[in-house]
Amino acid sequence: MPVTLPVLLLTIILPKPSIFWHQTVDAEGKHHHFLCVTQEEYAGSWFYLYKGSDLEPIAEKKALPSQSKVMFAVHAFAPGEQFCCSYEIQEAGKAIYSPLSSPANITEDHYPKPFIAVSPGNELFVGQDWIIRCWAPSPGVNFVLYQSREFRMEITPRGDSSVAEFFLNNVTMADAGRYTCYYHSTTEPVIWSNASDAAQLTVIEASKVPSYQEVLVDSAGRYRVNCSVPSSPGGWFYLYQGKQLIAETKVWQDRTEASFNLTEEALNTTQGELMCQYGAYPLNHTEVWTEASHTESTDFTTANSLQLGLGVSVLLLALFFIVDACWTEVQEEN
Known part of the structure; x- marks a missing residue:
């Protein structure tokens, strides 16, 4: 059945x-x-x-x-x-x-434009993260982010916050462009704000990340650290020990390499890694820094010990000649 x-x-x-x-x-x-x-x-x-x-x-x-x-x-x-x-x-x-x-x-009534800020700045290398923050005068609104005329994302702030953070992680060359944000009411009638000021993002190819080359000792006994970037329209190189800036120098328009002349004392204080970073403009609170190229800082303990030993030997030798001269003079008097 x-x-x-x-x-x-x-x-x-x-x-x-x-x-x-x-x-x-x-x-x-x-x-x-x-x-x-x-x-x-x-x-x-x-x-x-x-x-x-x-x-x-x-x-x-x-x-x-x-x-x-x-x-x-x-x-x-x-x-x-x-x-x-x-x-x-x-x-x-x-x-x-x-x-x-x-x-x-559609309404001709608009809220005031939101404030916009970016972190860490307007120039990034491929693979870095970018944060766009937008502020409204009052809470109770949703925020929308546009890249040129293309919608990217919408965020509803938590609680009574009037700030939205848009995260662009691991940026690519396609993320470069002009960004603006808006906000709108969450109750009817829906009223939109005017557009914020534009934030421009420039994305630099990963091949242009500056590199730490070497530590050299010149004929005058000074230590020199070289950094380079494959191509650059001029700018600034910065040398960091960890997160602390220890030196900076300008790169002229026809140059892609910079050298830092450091004292032995400065190098002796470096514990950990030296980092070479490049920026198009002088250092300020909105500047963008590259993913730092790293190298373990050179161990100067052996070199310092040799130099100290050489100094002691010279001092002892000088003392020997002085003693010998004094002894010879005494002998002649006798």
């Missing part, structure tokens, strides 16, 4: 997308856009933009195969009119639609 098995119906529930209003201004005037974003696993989906309570989308666009977001341009809207978006995936030949995003609207 055939047995009938129950059929288990699986319902796929997609996460709700996010929608952001973005305004740009150029010579032709203001341009309004809505960015619709979902999770990365739904890259290449079709996205739909809705206006007000309309059930039919006013625009649709397919995301690139590697992206899970699209930008919709909006040319006509009424004051306070709200927009939302959704996206669609294909599962077993059937279309599955996500829930609608929370509504967003």
Whole structure:
């Protein structure tokens, strides 16, 4: 007798997308856009933009195969009119639609622009980490970060904080560019701020990391530490012992190498590693430092012992000649 098995119906529930209003201004005037974003696993989906309570989308666009977001341009809207978006995936030949995003609207009212700061600075080598901090005048807002006109990420500060930190870890050449941040209210009507001042990130190829070369002793008995960078438009080299700056020197525009002349006493105080670092500008609180090239500091104990022994020998020899001269004079008198 055939047995009938129950059929288990699986319902796929997609996460709700996010929608952001973005305004740009150029010579032709203001341009309004809505960015619709979902999770990365739904890259290449079709996205739909809705206006007000309309059930039919006013625009649709397919995301690139590697992206899970699209930008919709909006040319006509009424004051306070709200927009939302959704996206669609294909599962077993059937279309599955996500829930609608929370509504967003276009408004001419703006909050003041946020403050922006970066750490450790505006120049990084490939593989370093970059932090962008944005401040709003008051809490209760969400922050959004853009690279040029591309959405990067959104952050909701914890508790009553009005500060957001955006972490760009292990930067690559693709991360170079102009960054701005915005904030918007978390309650309706959604009101956006003006754009922050721009923070420019320059990413330098890893092959240009300065290197610690060697410790030399010149003819005058001075110790010289050489550092080099493959190509540089001029700048400054800094020599560190651990985290302490012990010397600095300027690199002229046609040079890629710098030498530090150090006293024996300065080298004797170095315990651990010497680090050579390069910066395009003089040292200040916003300057960016490279991933330091490292070398174990040279052990000068043997050299110092030899020099001390040589000094003692010379002193004893001089004392011998003095004693000998005195003894000879006494003998002649007798």
